[in-house]
Amino acid sequence: MVYCSNSIGNNKTGEKKMNKKGSQIQWTISLVMIGLFTIAIIGFAINFAADNSSPVDLADDPELSGLNIDTKTNIEGFDTGAENTYASIVNSSISPTSSSGTTATAGQFAITPVNVIGTVNNILKVGWSKIFGSDSGFEIFLTTFLGMILFITGLYIWKTWAGRSPD
Amino acid sequence: MIFNYVYTLPNGTTLDLIGTQTISAVGVFTPMLLAFVFFLVLLGGSARQKARTGDADFPAWSTIASMSTFMLALLMATITGIIQIAWLVIVAVVTIFCGIWLFIDRRQSEV
Numbered sequence: 127m128v129y130c131s132n133s134i135g136n137n138k139t140g141e142k143k144m145n146k147k148g149s150q151i152q153w154t155i156s157l158v159m160i161g162l163f164t165i166a167i168i169g170f171a172i173n174f175a176a177d178n179s180s181p182v183d184l185a186d187d188p189e190l191s192g193l194n195i196d197t198k199t200n201i202e203g204f205d206t207g208a209e210n211t212y213a214s215i216v217n218s219s220i221s222p223t224s225s226s227g228t229t230a231t232a233g234q235f236a237i238t239p240v241n242v243i244g245t246v247n248n249i250l251k252v253g254w255s256k257i258f259g260s261d262s263g264f265e266i267f268l269t270t271f272l273g274m275i276l277f278i279t280g281l282y283i284w285k286t287w288a289g290r291s292p293d
Numbered sequence: 294m295i296f297n298y299v300y301t302l303p304n305g306t307t308l309d310l311i312g313t314q315t316i317s318a319v320g321v322f323t324p325m326l327l328a329f330v331f332f333l334v335l336l337g338g339s340a341r342q343k344a345r346t347g348d349a350d351f352p353a354w355s356t357i358a359s360m361s362t363f364m365l366a367l368l369m370a371t372i373t374g375i376i377q378i379a380w381l382v383i384v385a386v387v388t389i390f391c392g393i394w395l396f397i398d399r400r401q402s403e404v
Contacts, residue, residue: 156396163392167363171385174367182370187382 151278158274161201162267168194201270208277215280220288235283247272313374323369323376327362327384334358352391352398359388 168190175183185191216236247269254268303314316322335358339349366384369376 152399156399159396160393163396164389167385167388167392171363171367171381175370178371180367180370181373182376182378182381184378184381184385186378190382190385 151281154277155274158201158204158270161197161204162270164197165194165201165266168197198266201266204277205269205273208273208280212276212280215284218284232283232287235287243272243276309372313372316375324380327366327380330365331358331362331387334361352395355391356388356395359384359391363388 168184171184172191172194174180175185216232219231250268250272251265254265300318301314303311303318305311305314335351335354338354338357339351342354343349363384366376366381370381
């Protein structure tokens with residue numbers, strides 16, 4: 127018991143975490159993962175109740191059902207948002223401040239066009255539907271994951287080009 | 294009767310019926326059982342990890358503990374009278390909050 131209370135009262139971990147450097151990509155991944163986790167937990171509970179004809183169903187609670195729909199909308203919005211962000215990063219330009227040969231657009235760094243990621247999407251979709259079935263609610267994970275890869279790729283391109291820390 | 298019980302003793306023949314009667318007699322049984330499982334996994338897991346590695350990953354252990362509790366609560370929801378919707382909602386919300394803690398805590402390469 128003494129050992130347990132020591133391990134709880136110890137704030138070494140907290141001090142270490144406070145010094146940790148936050149970053150844009152880390153925060154984006156965290157927020158997307160939180161959304162997907164919420165969808166997974168609520169969706170699993172509702173489907174579990176439906177499959178087993180449970181008398182107590184999470185879908186009976188209107189606020190959690192509403193949260194599920196709202197989070198799904200946000201995550202699906204992230205997918206389109208990531209594609210638009212990627213396009214705007216690739217099309218953006220920085221005016222050279224000196225004659226050191228700064229490139230005026232990030233297009234040269236864009237080695238992963240959207241169509242290539244679309245190919246991966248299609249390939250994964252086939253495998254996914256063979257394992258989890260078609261029209262599965264889990265499809266949101268696949269599309270969001272690919273949207274996240276697109277978003278991070280765009281950010282890496284932009285940060286490399288603008289000379290920022292790639293985090 | 295030798296003892297005067299303050300609640301009605303379970304008098305069922307099936308396990309489900311005994312469980313339902315126990316919980317209807319002692320209403321706090323369900324939340325206490327869920328809390329027991331949650332803290333058993335959280336404290337047991339983190340204490341052992343700390344003993345082995347010198348540091349405990351509390352966000353991860355709280356998520357594992359809340360998901361264990363969540364699975365137990367879902368199984369309890371398949372029989373009438375074991376768990377109420379309010380407790381199921383609380384367990385789901387605690388699980389989601391533990392997940393938020395976990396993902397905010399992670400670095401980008403650790404999720």
